[in-house]
Amino acid sequence: SDGTVDLIGNGFFDFQPGYGLYLDMDGSTAEAGQITTILAFSLNTGVDYTLQFDLAGNQRGAGDDSVGVMVGLGSIYSGLLTLPADQNFTTFSFNFSVPVATMASISFYGVGNDNVGLLLDNIELTARDSQVPEPASMALMGLSLAGVRALRRKKS
Secondary structure (H helix, E strand, O other): OOEEEEEEEEOOOOOOOOOOOEEOOOOOOOOOEEOOOOOOOOOOEEHHHHHHEEOOOOOOOOOOOOEEEEEEEEEEEEEEEEEOOOOOOEEEEEEEOOOOOOOEEEEEEEEEEOOOOOOEEEEEEEEEEOOOOOHHHHHHHHHHHHHHHHHHHHHH
C-alpha cells in the first residue's frame, strides 16, 4: 500500500547475488511503499517475542546515499532504520514482551523516492514462553525431590 514495493533478485535487478528473492522498499514508481501483514498477530503476556529481519542498503554505488525503512509492530514498537547504500544484508532483531494481551500487525514502510530503496528479506516473528513456574508446581517438584532422596536413604 502507499506506493510500490518490488520483488527483485535471482537475476532480476539482483543487487545481492546469491541471496534469492527480496523486497525493494522503494519500488519502481519513485514512491516508497509499505507492506503490512494482512492479519494481526495475537500477542500474549508471559511470552517473550523476537521480531527479526534482514536489511541491506540500495546497492546503487552512491557513496553518500543512505536509505531507510520505518518498522512498526502496532503500538509496541515503531522505529526508523537507516543504512548506507553499500551495506550488505544485515540481520536486525528486536526482543519484546507485552504487559497485556494485544493484537498487532507488522509493517515496513520505505523512506525514499528514487526507485531503489532499502532491501528487505527474511521477516520472522517468533515466540518463546517465559512464564515463571507457579508456586504449586515448584512445591510439587520439591516434594518429588524429597521423595527421591528418602528412597535413596531407605535403600542405603
